[in-house]
Amino acid sequence: MSQLPTLEQIRQAPKVLLHDHLDGGLRPETIVDLARETGYDRLPTTDPGELRTWFRQAADSGSLERYLETFDHTVGVMQTREALVRVAAECAEDLAADGVVYAEVRYAPEQHTERGLSLEEVIEAVLEGFRIGSEGRGIRVGTLLTAMRHQARSMEIAELAVRYRDVGVAGFDIAGAEAGYPPTRHLDAFEYLQRENAHFTIHAGEAFGLPSIWQAIQWCGADRLGHGVRIIDDIAVPGDGEPKLGRLAAYVRDKRIPLEMCPTSNLQTGAAPSIAEHPIGLLRRLNFRVTVNTDNRLMSGTSVSEEFAKLVGAFGYDWDDLQWFTVNAMKSAFLPFDDRLALINGVIKPGFARLKWRA
Numbered sequence: 001m002s003q004l005p006t007l008e009q010i011r012q013a014p015k016v017l018l019h020d021h022l023d024g025g026l027r028p029e030t031i032v033d034l035a036r037e038t039g040y041d042r043l044p045t046t047d048p049g050e051l052r053t054w055f056r057q058a059a060d061s062g063s064l065e066r067y068l069e070t071f072d073h074t075v076g077v078m079q080t081r082e083a084l085v086r087v088a089a090e091c092a093e094d095l096a097a098d099g100v101v102y103a104e105v106r107y108a109p110e111q112h113t114e115r116g117l118s119l120e121e122v123i124e125a126v127l128e129g130f131r132i133g134s135e136g137r138g139i140r141v142g143t144l145l146t147a148m149r150h151q152a153r154s155m156e157i158a159e160l161a162v163r164y165r166d167v168g169v170a171g172f173d174i175a176g177a178e179a180g181y182p183p184t185r186h187l188d189a190f191e192y193l194q195r196e197n198a199h200f201t202i203h204a205g206e207a208f209g210l211p212s213i214w215q216a217i218q219w220c221g222a223d224r225l226g227h228g229v230r231i232i233d234d235i236a237v238p239g240d241g242e243p244k245l246g247r248l249a250a251y252v253r254d255k256r257i258p259l260e261m262c263p264t265s266n267l268q269t270g271a272a273p274s275i276a277e278h279p280i281g282l283l284r285r286l287n288f289r290v291t292v293n294t295d296n297r298l299m300s301g302t303s304v305s306e307e308f309a310k311l312v313g314a315f316g317y318d319w320d321d322l323q324w325f326t327v328n329a330m331k332s333a334f335l336p337f338d339d340r341l342a343l344i345n346g347v348i349k350p351g352f353a354r355l356k357w358r359a
C-alpha cells in the first residue's frame with residue numbers, strides 16, 4: 001500500500017488557489033513595519049510573534065462577523081501605494097514558496113482609499129506588487145476585485161473589474177457579513193458583468209444557508225461559489241441508503257459549479273464543527289466540483305499545502321485525490337481555456353506524476 005502524502009511532499013506539488021484574500025495573508029512582520037511607517041497605532045501588539053498568535057486566536061471566534069473584525073488591522077496598514085505593492089509582492093512570494101503555480105487573490109479596493117488613494121491607484125499598486133513578486137518564481141497570480149456586500153459600491157467595482165480585465169484582473173466577487181446582505185442587493189452589478197462576458201464568484205452558503213446559494217446562482221449568475229458549504233443542507237443522508245440530492249444541490253453538481261472550499265476558515269467562523277465533519281468529505285465523495293483553498297492564511301495560520309495535509313489526515317486522501325482537487329481548481333479558474341489546459345497538461349499532471357512515482 002502506498003504511503004499517504006506528507007506535508008513536505010505536498011509542498012512540492014504544483015497547486016492552484018482560487019480563494020485567498022490579500023488582506024487576510026499578510027506576514028506579521030510586515031504588518032508591524034507598515035504600522036510604524038504609516039503611523040497606524042491601533043495594533044494589539046507590535047511583536048510579530050505575538051501578533052501572529054493574536055490574529056489566529058481572535059479569528060477563532062465561531063462567528064463570521066467577529067472573524068471579520070480582525071481585518072481592521074490588516075486593512076488599516078494597507079492604505080498607501082508602497083504598502084499595497086509590498087503586501088502583494090510578498091503574497092506572490094509566499095504562495096510560490098508553498099508550491100502554488102496559479103492563484104487568484106482577492107481584495108476590496110474600496111477599503112484601501114482612507115488616505116486618499118483612488119480606486120485605480122489601489123488596483124494598479126496591487127497589480128504591480130503581483131508582477132514583482134511573481135517574476136521568476138514559477139507562479140501566475142490574477143486578482144479578483146471584491147465589493148463589500150454591506151456597502152453600495154459594487155457597480156463601480158464591477159466596472160473596474162471589466163476595465164482592468166486584460167491587465168491582470170481575472171474577475172469579481174462580493175464578501176463581508178452574509179446574513180442580512182443577500183447577493184441580490186448587487187444584482188445590477190452582476191447583470192452588468194454578465195452583459196460584459198465577465199467572470200464572478202460570490203461568497204455564499206458560509207454563514208447563511210441555501211437561500212443565499214440559490215440567489216447567487218439563479219438570480220445573480222455566479223460562475224463559482226465562495227465556500228458554498230451549506231449546499232449540504234440540500235442533501236439528505238439516510239443512515240443506510242445513498243445520499244439524495246435536492247434540486248439545488250443537483251443543479252450545482254450537474255452544472256459543475258465550482259465550490260471554493262476553505263476548511264480551516266470554516267472551523268473558525270463556525271460553518272463546520274471539525275475537519276473530519278467538514279462537508280468537503282461528502283461533497284468530494286459525490287463528485288461535486290470541489291476545490292481546496294486558504295481563505296485567509298494569516299487568520300487561519302495556514303497555506304494550501306497545510307489545508308491539503310489536514311484533509312489527508314482526516315479523510316485519508318491520496319495523490320490522486322489531491323490531483324483531482326487541483327485539476328478541478330485549474331478547470332474552474334477565470335483564465336482562457338487554452339491557458340488552463342496548458343497548466344493542467346504542462347505543469348500539474350507532470351508535477352503530480354513525479355511525486356506519485358517517488359511515493
Ligand SMILES: O=c1[nH]cnc2c1ncn2[C@H]1C[C@H](O)[C@@H](CO)O1
Nearest residue numbers: 021023071106107108146175176203
Ligand atoms: O470568509 C469570508 N467571508 C466573507 N468575507 C470575508 C471572508 N474572508 C474575508 N472576508 C472579507 C474581509 C476582507 O476585508 C474582504 C476583502 O478581502 O473580504
Ligand SMILES: [Zn+2]
Nearest residue numbers: 175203226295
Ligand atoms: Zn473568503
